[in-house]
Amino acid sequence: MTGTGFGAFVRRAHDAGHLVVQPRMGMSGPDAMRAGLLATRDAAATTVGTITLDSYTRVGDLESARLAVLEGVALNGYPIVSHPAATTRGVLDGVHGPGFPVQVRHGSAAPQDIFRALRAVGLDASEGGPISYCLPYGRVPLRESVAHWAASCELLAAARGPGTEPHLETFGGCVLGQLCPPGLLVAVSVLEGLFFHRHGIRSISLSYAQQTDPRQDAEAVAALRGLCARLLPDTDWHIVIYAYMGLFPETAPGAYRLLGTAAQLAVASGSERLIVKTVAESRRIPTVTENITALEYAAAVAHRTDRAPLDGTRTQTYAEASALIEAVLALDDDLGTALLTAFSEGLLDVPYCLHPDNAGRTRSYIDAGGRLCWADIGKMPLTGIADVRPAQAITSAGLLDSLSHVRRSYDHRGPGDPWPSQVPAPRGA
Template sequence: MSERQTADFGAYVRAEAEAGRLVVQPRMGFGDPAVMRAGLAATRAAAARTVGTITIDAHTRVGHLAAVESALRDGVALNGYPLVTHPAATTAGILAGIEGPHFPVQVRHGSADPVDIFQAMLAVRLGATEGGPVSYCLPYGRTPLAESVLNWERGCELLTRLRDTGVEPHLETFGGCMLGQLCPPGQLVAISVLEALFFVQHGIRSISVSYAQQTHPGQDREAIAALRRLCGELLRVSDWHVVVYAYMGLYPQTHDGAYRLLGQAAELAVEGGAQRLIVKTAAESQRIPSIEVNVRALEYAAWAARRATRVPVDAAVGSATYDEASALVNAVLELDPDVGRALLLAFRKGYLDIPYCLHPDNKGQTRSYIDGDGRLCWEATGALPVDAPRRSRGRRSTSADLLGDLSYIRRKYDEPAGGALTAR
C-alpha cells in the first residue's frame, strides 16, 4: 500500500480540463472485491478520460455493519462495496496497480454520518469523496439535520489528516442534486455553493460543486453559469471544478431514449464549462448496470462531449437563476458566520425548503412544477427569500400532476422522435 503513487483528484480533473477534455465517471460499486477491481480496471481502460468510483453499499451508508457482515458470511450480494467491513489490505489490493496520478478513484456513499467511511478511506490513503451535511441528510432518512452537520464537521476534519500521508483530500458537494428532480435550479445551485463553503470552513481546499441535469437545457446552462459565477465570487480556494450529473429522476426505459438523454448531459457539461460528468447508463431503469454497460456509457458520453462546443458566457450577465441562487446564499450566510449553524437556521426559518422532501427538518411549504416549455418553476415558495412565483396556479397540484412531472423526462425521451411534451 505504501508503494502506491499518490492520486490528486482535483489536480487530475483540472489538468484534463486545461487540455480541453471532459472527465467522465461511472457510479459503480460491487460487493465482491474481485469484481470491484475489474470494474475499476475496465473504467481506466475505457476510450475516455475517466476517474474511478467505489460506491458504498446501502447497509454501510446507514451504519448497519452487522447486516453487511451477515451478507458477506452468507454469500448475499450487496449493492455496493462494503469499505468499512472489508479489511484495509483487501481494499488496497483492489487499488494496487490501478489507482494513481492518472486514474484517481472517488468513494461515493450517501451517508449522513460518514466518519467510519472516511476513517476507512484514511487507512488506504483514498482522498476523494462526496456528499454534504444537507444533501446526504434530508433525502435519505430521518437523521436530524443538526446531527448530520456535526457528523460532517468531524468528517471534514478527519479528511484533512490525509495531508499528513501526502494526499490532498477532495470533497464534492452533492447539494446540486437534492432529491434528483423537481427542485428548481436556483435552490440546487444555492445548496451546492453553501455546502462547498461549509467544506472550506472545515479545512477542505480541493472542492467540486455539483449540478444535476434537469428538464430544460437552456435553464440548465443558466444554472451552471450561476454556479460558476457564485463560486468565483465566494469560494476562497483556487482548486475547484464543476461536475454535472446525468438526469437523476425516472430514466428513459428505451435504449435510444437513454442514450439521447446521456448525450444531452454530455453536451450540457461541455457547453456550460463543467469539467466532469457523472454518467448514467441505458440499463438504469431496469437493473444495476454491469461493468460492460458502464463502459459503453462512458465511451458514448466522451464521444458526445468531443462533438460539443463550449458556449462562452459573459460573467457580468446575470439570469433569473443566478439572482435567485444569490439571494438564497446571501440570506443564509447572513444568519450566522458559521456555515453549519447558518444552514440549521435557514431550514428552521424556511429560507431553504426542498419541495416534496418529507424530512422532519424540512418545512415542506414549497412546491414546483414543469411549465409548458419544460422549465422547472416554483409554484409555492413558502418562506424562501425570493420573489413569489410569477404564475399563480390557482389551485394546489394534485397527485396526478406530480406524477406527470416526475415522469416528464422518461415520457419525453421514450417517444420515438424525442419530441416536445407538455407536462401539465
C-alpha cells in the same frame, strides 16, 4: 495547490480539452470491484474510478455489512468499512494512482467510519454533504448530520500532506433535483461547498444534476460557476454534471439522447466532469459493460461539442441562488448553525421533501416550455425575485406525470428520428 490528487487530475484533463467521465459503480466482491475499476480505467475516454458503497454501510448498519462479508452475501455496493484494509488495498493495487484517481461514493449522513476506512487504504476523495445526504435519504435529524459532516470534513482534511490534497464533492446540486427549481439546487451546492471549505477542505467539486430543460440547465451551471468564482476564490474547485437523476428513459435511443444532452451541457458550460447513467437505469443496476459503453458514448459526444459558456451573473437562477446564499450567510458566522436556522425558519425549503426538518411549504411546476418554476416559495427570501404562480402547483394526481416528463420527452421517437450517433442500433430497430 498540490499537483496531485483527484481535483488536480480533473483540472489537468480539463486544461487539455478533455471532459472527465465517471460511472456509478460498486460491487461487493473485491475481485468484481477491481475488474470494474480496471475496465473504467481502460475505457476509450478520460475517466476516474468510482467505488460506490452498499446500503448497510451508508446507514451505519456495519454489523449487517460485516455478516454479509463473512457469509459471502452479495450487497448493492462495496462495503469498504467491513472488508479488511488489506483486501481493499489489493483491489486498488496497480489501479489507483495519479493517472487514475478513485472516488468513494456513499450516501451517508454520518460518514466518519467511511472516511477513516478510505484513508486507511490510501484514498482521499469522496462526496456528499450535511444537507444533501440528510434530507432526501431518511430521518436523521439535520442537526446530527451537520455535526457529523463537520467532523468528517476535518477528518478528511487531516489527510493533507506532501502529494495529498483531499477532495470532496457536494451532492447539493442533486438534492431531490427532479422537481426542484435550479436556484435552490445551486444555492445548496454552493452552501455545502462553503461548509467543506470552512472545515478545512481545499479541493472541492460542486454538483449540478441535469433537469427538465437544456437552456435552463445551461443558465444554472453558469450561475454555479459565477458564484463559485466569487465565493471560493482560494479553492481548487470544479463543476460536476450528473446525467438526469429522475426516471430515466426506457428505450435505448431515449437513454442515449438524454445522456448525450448531459455531455453537451457539461462541455458547453465549461464543466470539468460528468457522472453518466446507462441504458439499463430504468430497469436494474447496470453491468460493467453497460457502464463502459455509457462512458465512451459520453466522451464521444463531448469530443464533438464546443464550449459556449453563458454569463453566469445575468440569469434568473443566479438571482435566486445569490439571494438564498446571502440570506443564509447573514444568519450566523458559523455556517452549520446558519444552515440549521435557515431550514427551521423555512429560508431554505426543498419542494416535496418529507424530512421532518424541512418546512415543506414550497411547490414547483414544469411550464409549457419544460422549465422548472416556483408555484409557492413558502418563506424563502425570493419575493420579487422569483416568478411565483400558485395556480400552477402540481397536485398529487399530477406528481407522477411531472416526474415522468423527462422520460416521456426522450423516449418519444418519430418514424424518421435517427438513433443517437456513435451508438449502433440493435437488430430490428
